[in-house]
Amino acid sequence: MRRATHLGFVAAAVFTVMVLVAAVPFWLNRSVNVMLAQARAELLAQQRLDDILTSVRDAETAQRGFIVTGNDAFLEPYEQARRTLPGALHEAKEKARTDAERATVWRISRLVDLKLAELDETIQLRRHAGFEAAERVVSSLRGKLYMDELRRIVAAEQVRGKARRDALRADLLARSEKSFYVSVAATAANILVLGVLLLVVTRVLRERRAAAAQLEAQAGELAQAVALTTRHNRELTVVAELLRAVDAVPSVAAAGLVLARAMPKLLPGVAGTLFLLRDDDNQLDREAQWGTPSDQPPVIDIDACWALRHRARYRTAGHGEPACAHYRTPVDDAPGRLCIPLVTHDDLLGMLHLEGLATGPGQDEQERVAVTIAEQFALALGSARLRESLRRQSVLDPLTGLFNRRHFDAALKRELARARRKNVPVSLVLVDIDHFKRVNDDYGHAVGDAVLRTIAQQLRQGIREGDVACRYGGEEMVLLLPECAAADARARAEAIRVALATVTPNPEGEGPERITASFGVASYPVHAQDAESLFWAADKALYRAKQEGRNRVLMGA
């Protein structure tokens, strides 16, 4: 704004200077014109006097011719002079510019009148009194005196006029010269001023252009920063949602599905596969996939991936770079791959394999997003794993891997309530190893534990999905069989009993050659109506089985 005001002042000043400079030659030209007009008027005045003198002279010549010849034809110029001279004299008087001029014209006018009167007199004499009478008047030299005086005055006036004209011409020449130099100087000054103005305007425009370019660049940077922040915020929101969702999942496997749903939002157009490390193993399972990934094996070894081996991300952009063993398609056919190990607290949890990442500009940005997701997901996954492990520990028996008594009590109540609601049966099978004390005594507790694990394995194998096998306490175990009537429960217990007698109790070392167990079966609604009575009925049947010689299945009463 201030710069614009300055520019306005400069323009106004330049305009004023230019007007003044242009006015000087104009003024000089004007004075030259005045002088020219003066010179012209001078010439005209002289011309008028010359014309008057010439007319008088012609009239005198005509008088002489008439007097000599008496022929009227000679009088024509005289008549002409008498007609024109009054007008010429009048005009001369009118146009006289100074008092001196006016006085001179008056004197001439009087002499012309006298001369014309003398001519008139002589002509009349010649006409009426003859040649001699006219000759006498002419010879008196009165007319000659008039003419001489008239010539003298006009000649003097000519001399004065010429002097005035010469002075005017000299002045005119001097002024023309001055006017020329002033014009040249004015033009030069104008060019100079215009040049300065042009310079100032160019500079101002250049500065404005630079300022505009700077503003444009700043606006561009700002827009980029805003876009980046918006994108980061969007990413943060999605990552936060992802973490919240992973936090709420019931199992580590479900966390993979949550990731597969979030990834297309975070890295659009990028396909991927999530591999998760098995517990106590060097193998990873393909847990989830999104986009249109290339063929990936369902199970991979840690050694199959550069990223897993080195615990650092590994990128292949194509062009013959070494491929990971889990790539089933050549590197060049699926460029822009990135393997990121999922690590938390130095524990390897899995690996994120991404495909179709940018290989040119935008590569770093995508990789940054991918690494952020992998880091955050690994943390969330670690927590999910821990939660899952704690949950398992709270319901599982650590020695056998069967559910513990707390879980059994809750499951029994739940299944009984459901059986009542749905009007279906539910059965319990109590299992007690026969003479287990002897195993401990003969081979030690470690072998006893191994035998317990073998039997637990047999129980797990002998039941359906949805059935619950628990270690109730010591060497006593229980099977909860939902929607299973008494006869079916008995048959199932019998099958387990028979199978048990055929397995090696401790496949890892020494121990008894075979082991047997006794089974007590009770069912809702035939043997009892509530949890406690049902358990009690099964326990009584088990007791009877022991009493009757062990290694048998007995039904509740």
Ligand SMILES: Nc1nc2c(ncn2[C@@H]2O[C@H](COP(=O)(O)OP(=O)(O)OP(=O)(O)O)[C@@H](O)[C@H]2O)c(=O)[nH]1
């Ligand atoms: N090794 C091992 N032994 C256990 C465990 N829990 C209970 N026992 C043992 O199991 C044995 C149970 O013995 P008893 O209840 O006398 O019965 P039994 O020897 O199996 O004889 P019957 O049941 O009458 O056939 C005890 O010696 C307990 O110490 C366990 O977790 N590990």
